[in-house]
Amino acid sequence: MTSTTPPYDGGSAADGGVEEQRSLGQIVSDVTQDLTTLIRQEMDLAKTEMKQEVSKAGKGAGLLGGAGVAGYFVLLFLSLAALFALDEAMDAWLAALIVMVVWAVVAVVLALVGKKSLDKSNPQLPQTQQSLKEDVQWAKAQKS
Structure with missing residues (x-):
């Protein structure tokens, strides 16, 4: 049948x-x-993370730039202090020396804060790396 x-x-x-x-x-x-x-989606995530990290690094670089300007003033007022000390008037060089010390303190504070800010930045993009690992696992699962 x-x-x-x-x-x-x-x-x-x-x-x-x-x-x-x-x-x-x-x-x-x-x-x-x-x-x-x-x-x-990975590109969007990477862009977002990169913007955040560049912002942190930019802040640190700006503070270090400020420290550079303050350092310039340290040298300027140190030079003026030496000039006035050699010139004669005790009051003038002492005033210049005090201003130089103030600028030195400002330079040190800006440099330390800038360095700390740069140390906090993380250019390795951890979220993107984790997401890419998950994508590889997903792609392997699609093969099976």
Whole structure:
């Protein structure tokens, strides 16, 4: 006795059968679209993190620049102090020396705060690295 039933076509969700199998082209298309979305999201994350880190580094660099200007004034007033000390008037060189000490303190404070700010910056983008590791795991799971 031979069977006269038509071959199984997978059915459709509408007629109560199993959901249709996706073709290889559809799978490749879906994976390609997912990868494109994933790459775009990774780039956005990297840009956001980079902006944050550049902001921190810029602040530290600005403070170090301020320390450089203050250091310039240290040399300027030290020179003026030496000039007045050699000139004669005790009051003038003492005043210049006091101003130089104030600028020296300002330079040290700016340098320390700037260095601390630069030390806090992290150009390694930890969130992006973690996300990329997760993406690799996701891609490996898609192969299986």
